[in-house]
Amino acid sequence: MSVARVTVIHRRLLQVRADDGSEAVARPARRELSIVCGDFVRCELDTRHGELNVVAVEPRTSALYRSNARGGSELIAANLSLLLVVIAPVPEPDFFVVDRYLCAARCGGLAAAVVLNKSELPVDAETERQLADLSAAGYRCLRVSAQQQTALDQLSAVLPRQTAMLVGQSGVGKSSLLRQLVPASDAPIGELLRDDEGRHTTTATRLYQVPGGGEIIDSPGVRDFAPAIDRLERSDLGFLEIEALAPQCRFADCRHMREPECAVRAAVGTTFSARRYESYRRLRRLYERLSAERTAAGERRRR
Ligand SMILES: Nc1nc2c(ncn2[C@@H]2O[C@H](COP(=O)(O)OP(=O)(O)OP(=O)(O)O)[C@@H](O)[C@H]2O)c(=O)[nH]1
Ligand SMILES: [Mg+2]
Ligand SMILES: [Zn+2]
Structure with missing residues (x-):
């Protein structure tokens, strides 16, 4: 029995990498095993079929989860240490x-940075303002260009000893950055599809080894993302500004919505950006709606 790293999953077929770097195809031995990219798994050779079977998943040191539409948690990737949230002047950042x-990273125990790719293109004033607010809040922001190969050393400098994951909207250049950081990383046919306009788009979450050390995961582009609600820190939902301000609120269980003597609301427009506060309010409402739906679904099941 040996432990291997899951590099990519195609339906029920996994690709795993052994310590010596060799890759093999493996299959979960049981249906209930929930396995994601980045998992360490115990494998056994099924000598009858000559196949590698995954019999167990090792405990995860960290994980990235999202909420599905019903408020359930879905695991995206495991054993990460750094989330690289990629944006670009085009498509327009959300x-x-x-x-x-950033909230999901904070609450999942991962470091995070915002990476502005295509930085050789003009950056509008609104994007500049949002990046300045994020920097002021304590988030690391890098500016790079995969195409012009600008400042990529800043990115590769943070990778050794990390397992980083590239996330963000489709078309911001995640795979282009990956190809710069891991030159031998041609994603296998089938994982890159042409979209309606003939552009390549990534369809699988895959882990690669960076030649200079560390690992990096490329992932399909998203339109939206909601962190898993049961993983969010209740008081601040993962907002760094609120984490710093909340101890000064009058009530220990302040939700920073309508409560009196709220230090968070008092800082809005000065040290806490109004847009970031609005973002918090939207996430808070989503959090409460999904929590209520889950409670209602739980009660229906019990009846
Ligand atoms: N101008 C400019 N274009 C870039 C840069 N990096 C990537 N692109 C272009 O942006 C487009 C999208 O790049 P991808 O790397 O496929 O983007 P992605 O984020 O992986 O997209 P999905 O896989 O769909 O999520 C391609 O046409 C790239 O050539 C850059 O630094 N500058
Ligand atoms: Mg891609
Ligand atoms: Zn408050």
Whole structure:
């Protein structure tokens, strides 16, 4: 029995990498095993069929989860240490999605950074303002260009000893960055599909080894993202500004919505960006709606 790393999953077929770097195809031995990219799995050779079977998943050191539409948690990837939230001047960034990834990272025990790719293109004033607010809040922001190969050393400098994951909207250049960081990384045919306009788009979450050390995961582009609600820190939902301000609120269980003497609301427009606060309010409402739906679904099941 040996432990291997899951690099990619195609339906019920996994690709796993052994310590010596060799890759093999494996199959979960049981249906109930929930396995994602980045998992360490115990494998056994089924000598009858000559197949590798995954018999168990090792405990995860960290994980990235999202909420599905019913408020359930879905695991996206495991054993990560750094989330790289990629944006670009085009397509137009959705900073509410950026915030939610940053919250999921914070609450999942991962470091996070915002990466502005295509930085050789003009960056509009609104994007500049949002990046300045995120920097002021304590998030690391990098500016790179995969195409011009600008400042990629800043990105590769953070990768050794990390398992980083590239996330963000489709078309921001995640796979282009990956190809710069891992030159031998041609994603296998089938994982790159042409979309309606003939563009390549990534369809599988896959882990690669970075030549200079560390690992990096490329993932399909998203339109939206909601962190798993049961993983969010109740008081601040993962917002760094609120984490810092909340101890000064009058009530220990302040939700920073309508409560009196709320230090968070008092800081809005000065040290706490109004857009970030609006982002918090939207996530808070989503959190409460999904929590209520889950409670109702639980009660229906009990009846
Ligand atoms: N101008 C410019 N274009 C870039 C840069 N990096 C990537 N692109 C282009 O942006 C487009 C999308 O790049 P991808 O790397 O496929 O984007 P992605 O984020 O992987 O997209 P999905 O796989 O659909 O999520 C391609 O046409 C790239 O050539 C850059 O630094 N500057
Ligand atoms: Mg891609
Ligand atoms: Zn408060």
